[in-house]
Amino acid sequence: MNLFAIVQYDQSFNSNEWFILASLVAGYTLILILPKRYPPAYTLLFLFIGINSGIVFDHTISIPPFDFYDVNDSSKFEIYDFLSYIMYGPFGYLFFYLYDYLKLKGYFTFLYIIMWSIIAMFVEGLATYLGVFHYKNGYQFVYSFPFYFYIQSLTLTLFIILMKKAPPNK
Template sequence: MSWTETGFGFNDYCLLGLIIITWGIFFYLPKLFSKQFTVLIFLYSLTFPSIIDNSFGVTPFDFYDIMDGPKYTGMDLVVYLLYLPYGYIFLYFYKKLCTSDKYIILYISIATIISFCFEWINHKIGIFHYKHGYQIIYSICFYLISQTILIVYYRVVELKR
């Protein structure tokens, strides 16, 4: 498959729409966390995907491209605006729904399925392009790991309060 940046296209419009929706959800939700902790959630939500993208999306692996090809454009960076509210939304519902430790595995599993579906939508509209044998199913491992780490981090912070 060949794709190149030819201008502002369908995937760019969809990306902006998704960003508006995810940030709209963030701003709509009541604030459960302090501003300082919200900043830490945002930092985590930006750092973890950046490390993964810059490890597996470039040489020697080069398993996928973001947006319109292998060259970085401004819209490649805009994609990261999707990740910031997701971590907050994930922890918000964790705090609201997981009143007992027995629900953590179920919660992470459901959140992983939701994340996988969201990535599949992003792939279908042309935000992610897989190559060199990468399959979207491999992303499940990254979701399980990143969401588990975020919950552990949250629990550590809560214990220190």
Template sequence: MNLWESFDKNEISIFIMMAAAYTAFFLLSKKFSRPVTLLFLLWGYTIGVVFDFTIGGGVIDFYKLNDTQNYKLFDFLYYSLFAPATFFFVYVYELLQIKKSFIWYIIGWALLGTGMQWPFSWLGIIDFQNGYQPVYSFPVFLTTLTVTGFYYERVRSTFEVPLPRKNMDHK
């Protein structure tokens, strides 16, 4: 495995995004218990990679990451951004105490995820091919975020989540 073919704006952009995402993560990660934090980092990485390998590789092959069809170091660094993104999704979900507006919350994040594909394309991180358009990812984001939201509710009912909830009695 080569580290990279050329070191240009896509690799620099990934470094900058990783620095920003993981700095914010480390500042916010103490709000959840360690098991919940690790669970959603792993969940985000896994669900992102599974869908990315399904759509972006294999038989379907709708896009390539970075410079080539082959996997390079920066492809895996790009995948590592899925982990804090999922953590932020869960963190804001809990912070805003999303219940009745769950559908709008999911739609908002799906629009954000879909919208981020245009700058990723401009930066050379994602190169769409075979007629694929970023808007086609919207249903994928809807699916993954909905499952993540339901999964978080299941986890929250099992683990104690330390952020305050409006309907809890404060002692």
């Protein structure tokens, strides 16, 4: 079995590219129109956390030795793969923004993480349906939930620590 064989799923500009472009435009537009809660450096940090969370976890399980899925039209890295990572930025930002806005504590923090893990599953399901993700090597959709729950728990913990140690001047 060749772990580095390139699989081509399609060669057309179709639903997966449109999904990525629409997500990018909608997500970054929403960030621009929301009332500002953070200085620009914090906004960029929260966007980068979302982007890097996607990159780290996608590359942890989507490349050999695991190789559980391919992204977009081919198993090789392409420009829309890069854009799909940038697409994660607004999700990260909104995750922190709403948590801060709602001023959640205790049990509600746990429910918030569960809610966002379900939102992430919905978005992944839609993206999979539209051809952004192609599962392989036994990977199943439901396996993604623990990854979302873990990364959101970890990043929210870091957010809470940051807000206590270096609260932004709002």
